[in-house]
Amino acid sequence: MYLLFVKPEITTPSGLPARPVLTSYYKSSNFLNRPFNKHLVYTSPNDTILCADSKQSLYCQLLCGLVQCDDVLRVGAVFASALLRAIKFLQDNWHELSSNVREGKVSEWITDASSLQAVRRILQKPDAELADRIETECRKEPWEGIIKRLWPRTKYVDVIVTGSMAQYIPLLDFYSGGLPLVSTMYASSECYFGINLEPLSKPAEVSYTLIPNMAYFEFLPVKRKTAEEETLGDERYIGSMDITAEAVDLVHVKVGTYYELVVTTFTGKPSSSSPPSFNSRSIFRSDRNSS
Structure with a gap:
């Protein structure tokens, strides 16, 4: 379950569209028509990623991730801060998410037609057993290890945790239950700079080639x-x-x-x-x- 989001576009005074590089990539044919790779399968349908409403996008992606929880081997987002925002959103909305799973229906406030259709293809029927599992784990306090408890097959957390993202390492350790934090790349809007050749190294020891x-x-x-x-x-x-x-x-x-x-x-x-x-x-x- 790797959460991806697009940002709104703006238009420059000269009439050119301007948008973040990740948004450009997610909207490109390289991403949308990418060949199947069994080592890089997303739980989020493309339409939920491309949803311009960030709240609807996150809700739909989490719902899809929960329905496919037994297939998830990694949990992450590009930046640590984005993953933690998703966990906070889950804390605030798990009752509704589990209700959707139990009833096999998507909440009425999800109005983005493409996202709604995409989620319905995954949430095909009620699943009371899974809903009970979600509610049981989310009711437990504190939420230490919630990632491993909701997605039990998860092997690592895939997020950037270097630079300004290092401040989130303690929270990620808490919510992941000590899963490895894999920081794979060093990049900016201009280009990729380098990669982490030792992905399982501790966050404090990460270096990029x-x-x-x-x-x-x-x-x-x-x-x-x-x-x-x-x-x-x-x-x-x-x-x-x-x-x-x-x-x-x-x-x-x-x-x-x-x-x-x-x-x-x-x-x-x-x-x-x-x-x-x-x-x-x-x-x-x-x-x-x-x-």
Whole structure:
């Protein structure tokens, strides 16, 4: 059960549509017409993912996930915060969800026609036994291990838990009952940067190997923390960019040094010797597990 969502589009002053990269991907033929992959099966029908009403989308995806609970091997969302929002939503709505399962009917407030039809294809008949299971587990307090209790075959939680998402690790550990937290990728709206070659490593030990053909990577040196800043232990003191230093390319990064990653995407005409750049920046530390 991997929860995916689209965001509303906007139109620029020049009339061009603008939307988040994940929304673009979910609406693309690459996603909608993807070939079957037995290792990457979603419990959420495409129509529930593409539903513009975020509440209806989440409700329908959770309902489908609960109905297929015995088939679920992983639980997740792109970001840890999104998965935790889903768990909070489940806490607030499990009575209604279990009632839908018991009656074999979808709540009347679900008005998105495509989502409604998609859910009905999965919720084909009443299932009192499953509804009882859901109610029994959701009534228990606290909700520690609720992911394993509702989706008993789950092997891991698939979410990004590095960077700003690290703050959610304790809550994820609580709700998952200690399942491995797998943070697979390092990316931005511009492109994918790299992948985690050791997916079962602990969140604090995760490192990403940069994929050099995804974009052109440059690295601006970042000053180390002072002893005083280290003592304060405040994330504000990660460091400051050394504006006197020049950016270095991938082969010249030094082990153990902090850099601000600058990404230049492959945009513009292929023949252009100097394609337009679209820079994305984040703090990056070079170590032996990154390249």
